Amino acid sequence: MVVFLKLNGIGWTTPTVDEAVETMLAVAAGELDAGELAAWLRVHTT
Secondary structure (H helix, E strand, O other), X not given: OHHHHHHOOOOEOOOXXXXXHHHHHHXXXXXXXXXXXXXXXXXOEX
8 A cells, every 4th residue: 555655656654553553454354444544544645
């Protein structure tokens, strides 16, 4: 995902390791939908 963002000229603000792991586990478990992941990405992109 980060590679895709960088290839498309979108800046990335790195979250903490714990936050990134928690978010990706929530996505994998189906606890975070596409809209929620998009909102999380907006917080971490510039």
